[in-house]
Amino acid sequence: MYEILKEMEKELIDLESINLKDLKEENTAIIVVDMVRGFYDVGPLASSRVKNIISPLVKLNDKTTGYKKIFFIDCHEEDSSEFNAYPPHCIANTVESQLIEELKVYTKNNRIIKKNSTNGFHAKEFQQWLKENSSINNFIVTGVCTDICVETLAISLKTYFNEFNEEKSIIVPMNLVETYDLGIHNGDLMNLISLYKMKINGINIVKYIE
Numbered sequence: 001m002y003e004i005l006k007e008m009e010k011e012l013i014d015l016e017s018i019n020l021k022d023l024k025e026e027n028t029a030i031i032v033v034d035m036v037r038g039f040y041d042v043g044p045l046a047s048s049r050v051k052n053i054i055s056p057l058v059k060l061n062d063k064t065t066g067y068k069k070i071f072f073i074d075c076h077e078e079d080s081s082e083f084n085a086y087p088p089h090c091i092a093n094t095v096e097s098q099l100i101e102e103l104k105v106y107t108k109n110n111r112i113i114k115k116n117s118t119n120g121f122h123a124k125e126f127q128q129w130l131k132e133n134s135s136i137n138n139f140i141v142t143g144v145c146t147d148i149c150v151e152t153l154a155i156s157l158k159t160y161f162n163e164f165n166e167e168k169s170i171i172v173p174m175n176l177v178e179t180y181d182l183g184i185h186n187g188d189l190m191n192l193i194s195l196y197k198m199k200i201n202g203i204n205i206v207k208y209i210e
Contacts, residue, residue, distance in 0.1 A: 005189075008196045017207045018171065020063060029136045030069040032057065033120065033143030033150050035103055038074065038096030039180070044087040047180030049187050050144055054102050056175050057142060060209060061106040068133065070126070071107055072143070072153075073097060075114040082117060118149045121156035138169045140209070142176035147194035150177050154203050162202070172198055175208040 035057065037043070040050040061069075074090040075097045076082060083089075090097045097114075099107065115123045141154045154170050161168040174195060181187045199205045 005192065009192055011199070012174065012192070012195055012205065015174070015205055015207055017210050018173075018204075019210045023138045023140075025064075025067055027136060028067055028138040028140065029133065030060065030064055030067050031072070031139055031141045031143075031153070032061075032069065032103065033072045033141065033153060034074045034090075034145070035071070035100050035143050036074055036090055036096065037098050037100055038090035038094075039144050040100055043089050043096040045089045045180065045182075047144075047178075047182075047187070049178050049180055053142070053144075053176050053178045054100065056173075056208070058102055060140075060142070060176065061103065068136065069106065069110040070129065071099060071103070071110065071112045072120040072123075072126075072149070073099060073112060073114045074149070076116055080116060119152035119156055120149065121153050121160070137167070138171060140171045140173070142173065144177065145179040146177040147179050147190040151194050151198055154198055155201050158202050169204050170202075171204045171206060171209075173206050173208050 035050070038045060040046055075092050076088075076090055078088070078091055080088075111129060113120065113123050113125045113129070120126055139157055141150055141157075143150055150172065154172055157168070158170045172195070177191070179187045179190050179194070195205050
C-alpha cells in the first residue's frame with residue numbers, strides 16, 4: 001500500500017503549472033469553495049491548515065480582476081440533514097458562515113452562492129448561473145475541503161459536461177485547495193487521494209497558476 005501511495009504522490013509531483021495568460025478571461029471562471037470562518041478559525045470543523053491557501057488565493061484574485069467569480073458559502077439551517085454526517089457547522093447568520101476577511105473585497109460585482117450540502121453543483125442558483133454562462137470553458141476550482149466540497153463540485157462539473165459531450169476544462173491548482181486534520185482524517189493523505197481521484201476522472205490538476 002505504501003508503494004502505491006508513493007506512486008500516486010510522484011504522479012502529482014510531476015504535474016506542471018498553468019499560465020493564466022493561456023486562459024481567455026471571457027471564457028474563464030474562478031470558483032472559490034467554502035472559504036468561510038467555520039472551516040478556518042471558528043467551530044468544530046475549523047482547521048489551521050486552511051491558512052496555507054489564503055495568500056495564494058488573494059494573489060489569484062488580485063490577478064483576475066474582471067474574471068467571472070463565484071464564492072460558495074456553506075450555510076445551513078439548524079435542522080440541516082447534512083448534520084447526520086457532520087457536526088453542526090456554518091449555521092446561517094453565525095460567524096461560521098461568513099467569508100474570511102481576506103477575500104471579502106473580491107466579492108464586489110461577483111456572485112455569492114449559499115449552499116446547504118457539500119456539493120455546490122446542486123445549488124439552484126449555481127444551476128441558473130451555468131445556464132447563463134454557457135461560454136465559460138475553463139473553471140478554476142479552489143478552496144476547501146479538497147476531498148469533500150472541492151472534489152464533489154469538480155467531478156460533478158466534469159461528468160455533467162461529459163454527459164453532453166461538451167469540452168470544458170475543470171482546473172484544480174494543488175496550492176489553492178486544502179483539507180483538515182481530525183482523528184483518522186489525515187489531511188496530507190486525504191489531499192493525496194482526492195487530488196489523484198480527481199485527476200483520473202479528467203480534472204486538470206496543476207501545481208499552481210502562474
